[in-house]
Amino acid sequence: MMQTVQKESTQIETRLRTQSTFNRIFSTLGVYGVAVLFLLLGIILQISGVINNFLTAQNMLNIIDAVSLLGIVAMGMAFVTYSGHYADLSVPTTMALTGIVCVEMLKYGFFPAVIISFIVGLLVGGINAVAIGKFKANPIIWTLAVNYVSMGVIRLVWVNKQIYPDLKASSVKASVLFDNIYRFRFFDKIALPMVFLIILVIVCHFILQRTKFGVQLKLTGSARNVAKFSGVNVERVISIAFLLCAATATLGGLTVTSLSKVGAWYNGAGYDFKAVTAVVIGGMTLAGGRGSIIGVLGGVLIIGLMNNIMTLLGIGTFSQDMIRGAIFILVVGLNAKSLRSQGRDDA
Amino acid sequence: MIDRYRIFLLFIVVFLFMAIFAPRFFNVFNLTTIMRTMAMNAVVAIGFTIVLICGELDLSIGTIITFSGVVGLGLKEYLGYGGSVPIAILTGCGIGLINGLLVAKAKINSFIVTLGMMTILQGAIYTATGGNSISLSTEDAFAVSDWLSKMILPLITPRVLITIGFIVFFTLFMRRTRMGRNFYMVGGNTQTAWLAGVNTDGYKIVAFIISGFTAALGGVLFAMEGSAATLKLGDTSLMYIVSATIIGGTAMSGGKGGVFRTFIAILMLDVLYNGIILFGLGNEVKIFIAGLILATVVMYEAYAAYKHDKIVGQRAELLKELNTKHGK
């Protein structure tokens, strides 16, 4: 009787071990696995004639162009989520604000305008950093409030007007430079935003995985108090996360404003949701301390592929919204469920 | 002590300020306007407050408002108000049910569920209306709106009565019934409530259904107000209601707060916005001020907690010792 119990228990042990290894592989590579699945889906649909032009170089570049902007913003958002503070909901207005400030400041030249924009963006990030890092305000409510305040500022100062870079610029050169933020291409193919994204991915991945800040951020995201009791300067670490998020939001704001060629209060709308979706689909849990930048890039790619396939299938923008919302819930739910079954409680 | 009555004090201060300084504030017409706008938001805020008390978050209320407004008006020509309004409200309850199930049964974070639902509904609204707002052009278009605005007593219209009715009902419900207090317990310590036999999943689902219900009700009232359901109907509501609920003292952590306090906070905010308009400042200022107040309240609470943490555990006898030592 004991022997059968022993045998059973070793069998079960082995099964448990393989299951946990499987889960581990699945979660890290899983994101790219899903991305590959979407790719396959696109290919299948193309082969079966349902859609055209999926597997063309142009289409692939289109996808990458579309997600570059999202990817830039998602990089910074990832730091905030990783720190255990869910999301920075002030990103949309930070994008709009820095964009419109840049356009306004073009009258002093291109580079001064960009520098001023970054200062403004980092100021907003700094406000978030102090409130959430030092005073432990609720991140969702606080960044939501900052979002409204920023929106108010934009609409107050520019009174709902839209301003145009070519009109504001001090010189033609400045205006052209600004336009080129979005439009410049290396070798006529590789857009500048994509280059930004690639550089950001490499840099951010390195920061998160290999630097003291990244490791301390992981500890802080996992268990804030424990980090404090281990000598980590928790306030500083969280502040840096929010500043990074504001920085990428600024870059994204400049890019999206360049894209739309107009400084306005609605640039950046919806990017909070899109960025959080990418981050979460990419494997970062809302509870913090888990996931990777490469994963987030995977999430961005998945969203890009998904949008592209839906557009090629002829699904309308708003229906796409519905599907995106549903998938968002689904992905997070499944992720949380699989983590829970492993015995880790999470978002 | 101050904390508990903070919102009442705030309200009185704001009201007095406006009454004294704002031009054309203190007259029947203006006060009626305030009552009218307040009525609709107050109703929606009831549900949001209850969800927050349970320890969850419902970010989809803005879109539920818009969606049910669209449904309520859109179906009117086929079913009349008697048909379209109940359907709109049922739709809201249905959405709340889905939210509740996803949060309680599938155990997905409510931030995620309601954020996703909000996006889904945004898409649904545009799909359903084809991008156009719905407005009524028949003679009876404004009939309901007018009826609701008919003054029975000074300042009291049927719309206000409906609102006050719901407020009174839910306030009593949350404060004085067993079911109401159980909501607080579910938010205060879910595990304990469950172990004690309280059906925590059920309560959360009901909370979301109530939220959907009140949002739908608000949406229909909004829509009938202008007899038009624009696609931006509920857009500003989310921020507004979140602000009011938090300012009123309902904490995000759950287990604390109340429907009546949220109501007073809504009143206060409405008086404030009204005053701002009367001062000649524009719409943009409203958004700014709303955000500013919310930020201030959140910061205030965070700062108070921060200071409290520093001195918690201080012993009185030791402090007394200090005084005598330094007094010498």
Add this chain to the structure above:
Amino acid sequence: MSDTVDAVAIGLAFEMKSVTKAFPGTVAVDMVDFDVQAGEVHALVGENGAGKSTLMKIMAGSFNDYTGDVFINTKEVSLHSPSAAKKNGIEMIYQELSLALPISIAENVLVGRLPKKSFFLDKEKMNMETLRCLKMVGLDYLDPMTPVEEISQHEAQLVEIAKALGNNPCILVMDEPTSALSQEEVERLFEIIRNLKKRGLAIVYISHHLPEIFAIADRVTVLRDGKKIATKNVSEVTREEVVQMMVGRSVNEFYKHEAHTQKEETLRVENLSRFGFFHDINFRAYKGEIVGICGLSGAGRSELARVLVGLDDSDEGKLYLHDKELRIKNMAHALENGIAYLTENRKTEGLALRLDVRENVLAGLIPRHTKYGVYNQRLGTPLLNTLIKELSIIPPDPNRTVNNLSGGNQQKVLLAKWMACDTKVLILDEPTRGVDIGAKMTIHQSIERLAKEGVTIMLISSDLPELVALSNRVLIMRQGHFIREMQKSECTEESVLLAANGEGGE
């Protein structure tokens, strides 16, 4: 259910026969017989992993797949759900508080059974019923409408007990009820328990703390490896015999530490105060010595430690490390200077439960293993492996999530974290709280080794045998002041306890 209890409860209140519960891979409880009489306190002891917590969970109705028979008042029952357990009169009191903080005492105590009068709550009845429960624990001076977050920690724990008592149980199971209590609070708790005994309640008392068991229990049952080893009357067995049954080998629990001779001063504190927490602290500590700090709860020991290590700011006073004045700005600064603190709350402040052993143990070394901002995690591997081996962390897997380790192993990981840091002064706060005998021994051995290597250890502990055995001298702290210093020769459990209470001696 209440009539089963109010009817005079005599004889066998609870009995388990051949109860077994298996998990994939282990048999946690193996054919255990266990019974409790009405009006008795029956202690349940055993190392971590012996099966105590599983047995307790069976009683709580957490499992629906145990085998064996369970009888309540000689009637056979099945405890297949928490509500079944409750219906049969079993109430549990866990270590972690189950109260909801923003909510009133009354609503907490009466959760799930708020009395109502037609549609509304019956406020009067609520008040009366709550006071009735509070009276049983001596808390009837509290206003039932007070939110729980406004009363003290100790009062909250008593409310927890009042809540359990309010359900009129016939069996009360208490899990480590004294782990966070001071001596006087323990005494008050024992008084309450004695009263409950008189009322015919059967009490199962689970604890690691042998002196307490010998003070309050009537019988003791020892579990080891899932099996029951023996059940004895407390009056008929000695502490050593119990320990021997628990561990299965002859164990010398106490260590005789050689007299300390090194005279090189490492730490000197002058007039250190943090207003409202402790005032006017003066002491010196030397290389290689273990200084015990003893005091009742509220004496300010942990608060002192936190200031020494930079987590809180002092309001006045000076600190000298190796005779050089040091103003500690924050914890990182303290760590740089070789001062570290092992917190008493290992789950909330000590260990990141979701991370693995490696990340936890190396957490304090992050700054040291960083060059130009880049952190090299491989640098810590040899040290990590050494520590895992020395402390016998089981399973010896650096990638194991800490949450999946037993309490004793978790505490070892926490100790490893600070051992890795090359400290000069290590402040330990309750280093073996909630830890089984085997782990305790290992931890004590490591503490001694550290001292031998020259580390100054400050040992804050309410485990008197541990304190007396390990310390070279003991500083008595009371109400925010150091009132006395006792050399090893004067220290016995009794003398130290008396001193901490402000009596005895000079």
